[in-house]
Amino acid sequence: MDWADFGVDLHLELDAAGGRRSGLERALRAAIRDGRLPPSARLPATRALAAELGMARGTVSAAYDQLVAEGWLVARVGAGTEVSPLRRPAPPGPAPVPAPAPPRYDLRPGSPDVGAFPVAAWLRATRRALATAPATAYGYGDPRGRPELREALAGYLGRARGVLTDPERIVVTTGYVQALVLLTTVLRDAGRPALAMEDPGLPFHREVVRRQGGRVLPLPVDDQGARTGLLGAGDLADVGAAVVTPAHQYPTGVTLHPARRHALTGWARDADALVVEDDYDGEFRYDRQPVGAVQGTAPEQVAYVGTAAKTLGPALRLAWLVLPARLVEPVVEAKRHLDVQTEVVGQLALADLITSHGYDRQVRTVRRRYRQRRDLLLDRLGRRAAVGGVSAGLHATVALPPGGPTEAEVLAGAAARGLALTGLDAHRHHPGAGPPGLVVGYATPPSHAYPAALDELATVLRAAASRR
Structure with a gap:
């Protein structure tokens, strides 16, 4: 049998110290541990692997049997030998830091509604x-x-x-x-x-x-x-x-x-x-x-x-x-x-x-969709905030009162409510050199979540106004 018939390409670093069988066992454990042999991956037949590695078939069979007994592999009659589906590679190095949870609502600019x-x-x-x-x-x-x-x-x-x-x-x-x-x-x-x-x-x-x-x-x-x-x-x-x-x-x-x-x-x-x-x-x-x-x-x-x-x-x-x-x-x-x-x-x-x-046709379709979103933004915020840049595009600006709260405080309040926003100050060549404001992207949220996202934004702006 040719290596191309094995069902999986596999590079094994064999260390003969302690015997060829032990070296093969260690190499297979390492391949499973670091993910090169993922869960449920099919291993080569013992005859084929023995021929490829220049080992006796009995040595390969014994190594497989040992790893089956340890729970690394699973042998099924008529289906060959596979990596146990319960085995997962160990994470490299220190335990990874979990990624921060995504916001409930995302009104950051720069992205369209990918659902469209x-x-x-x-x-x-x-x-x-x-x-x-x-x-x-x-x-x-x-x-x-x-x-x-x-x-x-x-x-x-x-x-x-x-x-x-x-x-x-x-x-x-x-x-x-x-x-x-x-x-x-x-x-x-x-x-x-x-x-x-x-x-x-x-x-x-x-x-x-x-x-x-x-x-x-x-x-x-x-x-x-x-x-x-x-x-x-x-x-x-x-x-x-x-x-x-x-x-x-x-x-x-x-x-x-x-x-x-x-x-x-x-x-x-x-x-x-x-x-x-x-x-x-x-x-x-x-x-x-x-x-x-x-x-x-x-x-x-x-x-x-x-x-x-x-x-x-x-x-x-x-x-x-x-x-x-x-x-x-x-x-x-x-x-x-x-x-x-x-x-x-x-x-x-x-x-x-x-x-x-x-x-x-696509441009006309999404233009209508984004206009409806723009209009809803103005309907929800237009009476309580100075909204600008609404004649075109996928985002608008909301001016913040110069007497406070600061842009950073508003963004922190939004984040606490699970709402992702972007400040105007972050776009300036020299932060702090202009009036505070928000850049609100109204294209990103999926359609079902957009009204609730605007409600959260209105709540954040009301809270900001009450702290002045």
Whole structure:
């Protein structure tokens, strides 16, 4: 019998000290103890293992019998020998610290309602895509991504977001973070490592830039969005790029004023700089038609980043970069040396979903769902709290009174009630430099839990107001 017929691949470190049988017993106990042989795993037949290890069959049989007697193994007539189903590997090192219990209600921003993932439509799209994909699709391919998806994205982004592009200028990535890594790498290598990033903004993204050798400078945000008039002067005089969220600023929720959009692209032209447009939830506008992408007004100055994380789900790991012509080759080269290419099956399925208009239907479905959630948030909180940033997106802000309690006290009170929230201060480049507030994500909770989560939030805010 060949080792391939054993039913389980197994590496055994045999120590002959004390005899070959004892060494085999110790090796099998160690494999079971550390989990390499899990519960109910089938062991090789004694004849086969003896041949593989160069032992007498009787030696292997005796070792098996001893471990059966000790309870490590179970022998069944006609079914061979298996690891006892009651055996569990011992945890390595000190006893692990139990993970903290998840909150009862999660109103943190950044995640969609994953229960809205269109399972049936995705399965149909995947089947169609796999049925028609050429065999070459499963080999190494273009770092830019599959041509089917880049072509589908060029059409969709043009009609839905006002993006001006063609498939040759699109690079598919494994998410917004990888897109930011690629752009930071290219700017750093070109001698432009300083990036202006919105303040407040997502701290994780700032850390991504720093870890790639970039230098982060704060670009202040007010009620008209990023203060783009500050670019090109003072501390922001020599930045090579400005990273912005024009459609729905994260986390304040404001939309970039038209005059500032114009100033932003004008600065990029004059300074030979780059605008990085993070369109993370641009499809979700509730008070009017979604605001078009800045990229459509200046395609040679803007690198547009979109993602399927909010419309479908972050687990797909699919996003896209729409690049100025001069950046296509440098970004492709950086992508080639980062991970060669993004996985293919998801790309093919998404391309099919877009061309069959299933993606449009999904966007409309979840847009209605999130608008209903936004409306319920306003209904429950609008009379007792200053709620902002509600014209679009998947989150809102709640201002806290300047006289206290502090943001930290409110967050602690929420945690005590099993409610997870995020504070505005955590998003600032310099904590404490702005008014206190909460960032409330209304997409994360499952539908059945959302009303109760809002009730808890209202209770927390009432308690905060009573302590003033």
